[in-house]
Amino acid sequence: MAIADLANPTRFMALSGRLLPWLGIACALAFAAGLYMTFFVAPDDYQQGATVKIMFLHVPAAWLAMMCYSVMAVSALGTLIWKHPLADVSARAAAPIGAAFTFLSLITGSLWGKPMWGTYWVWDARLTSVLVLFIMYLGLIALWRTVEDPIRAGKATAVLTLVGAINLPIIKFSVDWWNTLHQPASVVRLDGPAIHPTILWPLLVMALAFTLLFFTLHMMAMRNEVLRRRLRTLQLGAASARTATARPQAAE
């Protein structure tokens, strides 16, 4: 069974090996352009000064944190419905990257919040939902690491990922409700008036760079995961061959 499963991943390894350098170059170019525009094109805010530059890291990281969960949800569907071997690999590779982006958006948001709100953390609806998302990512990773058999672990986490995909809008809605109940109208709104093009363009370029970074890292992590599974299959095969040769000797 394991040999038959590896047929398709082999094609994936060949394709991704050819694709990966180009993706990396595109990612580096987008980051160079995005960072240049962030620091030299985008103006300082008249109230926040240079701290507004944090936004160009914070907002794309938050977007990617959510996109990564959708990639995982789609992969979970692929695991459960089509039993595609790569879907499982993709979901597993995406989870730590998603957790990292979520962590990045929490950290940058907190650093941005210190000069703006005067505190590192407020129980704002958005921050709270991102924190819950972070806990969910870590829970999924923990479940993956606890179940030993990778196929079974993939199925279990696929179920949990889909339940999470159903529940995330409910959690978001209820946290919004809770926040308006507890602290009305204290939230600093990001989108005051229409966003000026000198801010919008760097933001979009940075979002593109982050997306390319995600795809690069995701592909590299998937390749690692495929290799790790091959290694596991080889080790299991070697171990069973060793016991098969050892048994007659023990019998003699």
Place this chain on the structure above:
Amino acid sequence: MSGPTPAGTWVGALFARELRLSVRVGGGALIGVLFFLAVITVIPFGVGPDLNLLARIGPAVLWIGALLATLLGLDRLFQADRDDGSLDLMLMAGRPLELVVLVKCLAHWAGTGLPLVIAAPVLAIFLNLEPLATGAVTLTLAVGTPALTLIGAIGAALTVSLRRGGLLLAVLVIPFSIPVLIFGVSAADAAITDPTPFLTPFLFLCALTLVASVVGPFAAAMALRFSSD
């Protein structure tokens, strides 16, 4: 006897079996109430014995206590049945597994959740709650704790094959229980302070329980099938 038994018979038999197992010796259902009492006793040591403060945070404390007590009892839901092999029999019985999980959850709630609801008015006295607030908290707990059990069934099914899955179960289930906690506490608070109507969050809480009674059994049944093959 040879024909298929009507659905009501086996559902009733399963419910009675689960309830009997959880209440009798070795079931440990009532330890949840004891844990609930212990949590409520510890709270004043943490926040101080100020009765006004306790009355204000009382509903939230009762809800968090009930949440923790429910989480701690969840690993009993499938673990014992897996250990003695009856879970495999249930999987192979040819009955809809979703329904089996739902019945097991309801019986588990009747054995562990219902005692928490009954104990809540007594514990509310420790927290200096008004009679109206006590009634509101008890009502929201009665409606909301089934949702906690049903959501927790997913975590229990996912971790059933793990030897020490209790802690992981709690970590997996807590994010999904946040909406229940929010609407439960805000419905109870609304009954006391009434800037907002009681009915709106209460109906949301009812809706969450209904959604959980669909999503929980289906996801848990799926997870149980995967863990067995």
